[in-house]
Amino acid sequence: MALVQLARCVRPRLHRRRDPHLRVPAGGIVTTTQASAAAQPSTAAAPLGTGSQASRVLGVVVLVAMAVLLWLAFVASPRDAIQGDLVRLLYLHPALAWTAYLACFIATGASIQHLRKRTVGSDLLAHSAVELGAVMTLLTLVTGAIWGRPTWGVYWVWDARLTSTAILFLMLLGYLALHRIDAAPEVRSRRAAVLGVLLVPNVILVHQSVQWWRTLHQDPTLLDRNFDFGTSDLLMFTMVFGFVAISLLFVWLLLHRFRVAWLEHQVESAWLDDAIEARRAEALAESREAGAR
Incomplete structure (x- = not known):
């Protein structure tokens, strides 16, 4: 237990306090020559990528779905009578916002699990979801600003x-x-x-803001019971298809990002184990030299 506690304290600063007699071989793992040779079989057995047969199939589905979505949004769907070609952004903007919400829900759930169980997997899942959530939220803000400039006359208001x-x-x-x-x-x-636990409450605040305050932003269209679905079949189909396609893209990206994070964690753990073994070998060699003298 004492060794585990010591390793946890040394781990984040280990690269700055490396013994000058240790060398860094190809691959960046701090180890001795013997430890490096012992580590080669595990390196060869490591997975060469983050894909699997299921994820590759999902990737093909995502590729086809995104191609169909772009064709529907920018080629097949007609111009809106009021907004013109600007309506094409609405096939992407709400779906991007939805995936940002989804990422926050996943991150909050994983964060709660990590605070309860202290599991590595939940922390990696939350971190992966937050990274994608930040990208989706940024794209939501950018597409909203592009849509808002000709509609509201400004890119940004403190709405x-x-x-x-x-x-x-x-x-x-x-x-x-x-x-x-x-x-x-x-x-x-x-x-x-x-902080991850607080993401979902803010998502609720974002979603309900158009109901709780006076705002330039329109109310949710898909949830409006008075919306006439029959007068714009292709528009509604493209918008719903956009939700499906971008959601599949998000799932595919999250799957691969989590696997990358897990591999990074495995490499970091192996690096720490090799460094500890190297120090044990040094201590043993020094004790033998002292005994020989």
Whole structure:
């Protein structure tokens, strides 16, 4: 137990306190020559990628779905009588916002699980979801600004919906920043998880902002019971298909990002184990030399 506690304290700063007699071979793992040779079989057995047969099939489905979506949005669908070609952004903007919400729900659930169980997998899942959530939220803000300039006359206003979405984006960036502070991995993960729990309440605030305050942003179209679905069949089909296609894209990206994070964790753990073994070998060699004298 004492060795485990010592390793946790040394781990984040190990690369700055490396013994000058240790060398860094190809691959970047701190080890001795013997440890490096012992590590070669495990390196050869490591997976060469993050894909599997199921993920490759999903990738093909995503590729086809995104191609169909772009064709529907920018070629097949007609111009709107009022908004003209600007309506084509609406095939992407709501779906991007939905995937940002979905990422926050996953991150909050995984953060709660990490605070309860302290599992590595839940922390990696939350971190992966937050990374994708930040990208989707940024794309939501950008596409909304492009749509808002000709519609409202400005790219940005301090509207309740826009402001709360910007706050959500800053919270996602804050989560990523907490994961990079100079502290032990357990401390970083725990602090980030606390912020991750607050993501869903802010998502609820973003979604309900158009109902709770006066805002330039329109009410949810798909949830409007008075919306006439029959007068714009292709528009509605393209919008719903956009939700499906971009959701599949999000799932595919999350799957691969989580696998990359898991491999990074495995490499980092192996690096720590090799460094500890190298120090044990050095201590043993020094004790033998002292005994020989």
